[in-house]
Amino acid sequence: MSGRLTRLNRTRKSGAPVSSTLCGRSMNAKLRMYRTGLNALRNYIVDEEPGYICPICLEVFRDPNELTREHVPPRSTGGKVLCLLCRACNSTAGSSMDAALHERAEAARVMSIGTSRRFLQLKTGEISVNASLKHEGTNAAFQIEARHNDPANVEQFRTLLQTPRPESHIQVWYPNLFNQHYALVGYLKVAYLYAFAKFGYGYILRDCMDQVRRQIQNPKTRQIWKWWLRRNENQDKTMLYLCDRPLNCLAVGVAEHIIILPSLQEPHDQYDVVRDLTEGKNVDELTGQFHLTHSFPAPIKMEMLCDRTAA
Ligand SMILES: [Zn+2]
Numbered sequence: 001m002s003g004r005l006t007r008l009n010r011t012r013k014s015g016a017p018v019s020s021t022l023c024g025r026s027m028n029a030k031l032r033m034y035r036t037g038l039n040a041l042r043n044y045i046v047d048e049e050p051g052y053i054c055p056i057c058l059e060v061f062r063d064p065n066e067l068t069r070e071h072v073p074p075r076s077t078g079g080k081v082l083c084l085l086c087r088a089c090n091s092t093a094g095s096s097m098d099a100a101l102h103e104r105a106e107a108a109r110v111m112s113i114g115t116s117r118r119f120l121q122l123k124t125g126e127i128s129v130n131a132s133l134k135h136e137g138t139n140a141a142f143q144i145e146a147r148h149n150d151p152a153n154v155e156q157f158r159t160l161l162q163t164p165r166p167e168s169h170i171q172v173w174y175p176n177l178f179n180q181h182y183a184l185v186g187y188l189k190v191a192y193l194y195a196f197a198k199f200g201y202g203y204i205l206r207d208c209m210d211q212v213r214r215q216i217q218n219p220k221t222r223q224i225w226k227w228w229l230r231r232n233e234n235q236d237k238t239m240l241y242l243c244d245r246p247l248n249c250l251a252v253g254v255a256e257h258i259i260i261l262p263s264l265q266e267p268h269d270q271y272d273v274v275r276d277l278t279e280g281k282n283v284d285e286l287t288g289q290f291h292l293t294h295s296f297p298a299p300i301k302m303e304m305l306c307d308r309t310a311a
Pocket of ligand 1: 054055056057058059085086087088089090
């Protein structure tokens with residue numbers, strides 16, 4: 001820990017002094033988060049002003065104007081400002097993943113609530129039509145409106161429905177395809193930033209977290225074999241769990257997934273264990289077998305629990 005922070009300290013940017021022109025509620029919130037990060041690092045760096053370390057790239061910043069407020073999860077999916085990232089990480093490490101998470105949430109919303117400006121596609125045989133999903137009480141029905149379709153297509157579709165063959169079926173498509181891999185990296189980023197806000201620098205500035213950051217910074221390529229498991233129960237609140245069996249890990253509930261991060265305690269073999277448990281077995285639901293040693297509510301501000309006790 002101290003070795004890593006010393007290295008970071010030596011390589012930090014010289015940075016401009018804290019701006020005296022900050023004003024407004026959002027700037028005050030930014031300044032508060034900046035100072036929270038700075039105070040957390042004071043537990044480790046005593047000989048000079050530490051600054052704020054961007055949790056993604058680990059660069060050090062001494063001017064809050066170089067940092068941006070980060071919504072976790074992304075604002076388009078209902079997230080709240082939780083911490084600060086540098087501008088580069090906010091734009092480059094975020095855009096593709098945030099877009100995928102937005103599309104993923106939109107697809108789930110359309111399928112569950114059925115109200116959207118976008119349409120689903122119903123397909124049977126070679127014929128497909130645009131349809132919206134309308135909910136009435138506990139019932140749901142597809143509605144095919146002529147003005148959003150080629151009338152001839154609708155006619156053919158209806159004819160096919162009225163003369164079903166034994167093997168006929170209707171496929172439902174959500175045409176605004178999202179990139180599943182980007183969405184999963186986006187969930188990893190959400191879980192990582194939740195963990196940062198909850199536990200602080202004492203948690204993320206460990207060597208075992210490098211592979212997590214590498215994956216977030218390189219969303220196109222697979223840096224970790226598998227970091228997610230599907231939740232086997234519906235929980236509407238994001239929670240952080242410390243588990244010791246079958247994985248020694250920090251498990252973070254994000255949407256319908258459990259995201260696996262390194263535990264606060266060694267060993268840090270969680271991704272090897274996930275691979276052993278799931279590879280070739282088509283198994284991705286392990287939550288029922290988890291032995292939880294601790295659970296935490298999702299953070300709504302930078303709590304930095306590890307840093308408070310580090311001094
Ligand atoms: Zn950064």
